[in-house]
Amino acid sequence: MKYIILTYGSQKQYDMMSGKSSEHPALGPEAFxxxxxxxxxxxxxxxxxxxxxxxxxxxxxxxxxxxxxxxxVPVVTDGPYAETQEVLAGYWIVDCxxxxxxxxxxxxxxxxxxxxxxxxxxxxxxxxIADFSANHDL
Numbered sequence: 001m002k003y004i005i006l007t008y009g010s011q012k013q014y015d016m017m018s019g020k021s022s023e024h025p026a027l028g029p030e031a032f033x034x035x036x037x038x039x040x041x042x043x044x045x046x047x048x049x050x051x052x053x054x055x056x057x058x059x060x061x062x063x064x065x066x067x068x069x070x071x072x073v074p075v076v077t078d079g080p081y082a083e084t085q086e087v088l089a090g091y092w093i094v095d096c097x098x099x100x101x102x103x104x105x106x107x108x109x110x111x112x113x114x115x116x117x118x119x120x121x122x123x124x125x126x127x128x129i130a131d132f133s134a135n136h137d138l
Contacts, residue, residue, distance in 0.1 A: 005092040005093075005125070007091065008086040009122070010061070011060060012085075014062075039112065043055055052093075057090040102126050
């Protein structure tokens with residue numbers, strides 16, 4: 001069964017990682033080296049176990065466009081969006097034996113280090129990927 005593990009961030013966090021934050025002291029790449037090493041090792045473990053299907057980080061929310069239908073017309077809005085702080089930051093698609101195993105994998109992300117624990121309240125969602133092909137002739 002395939003599952004998607006979704007991670008979230010905010011524009012403020014992206015700014016901080018790129019050294020553009022006005023709320024936190026400027027942090028260079030060395031401050032985030034442990035975070036990047038953790039993520040690389042996490043992903044490599046999934047490759048070795050044969051459970052990784054795909055994973056991708058996403059660019060900062062400021063580079064997002066939302067297309068929404070309003071009065072029958074598509075309206076495009078550039079991000080980030082004032083109505084939410086957290087946005088999708090990246091994902092892993094895993095193919096593993098159970099929802100519990102996918103949850104166990106996602107729980108390991110809580111051990112990811114960050115400078116000054118700024119990501120201590122981060123979270124991940126785990127969702128099964130629906131397989132409609134078994135019910136439909138494609």
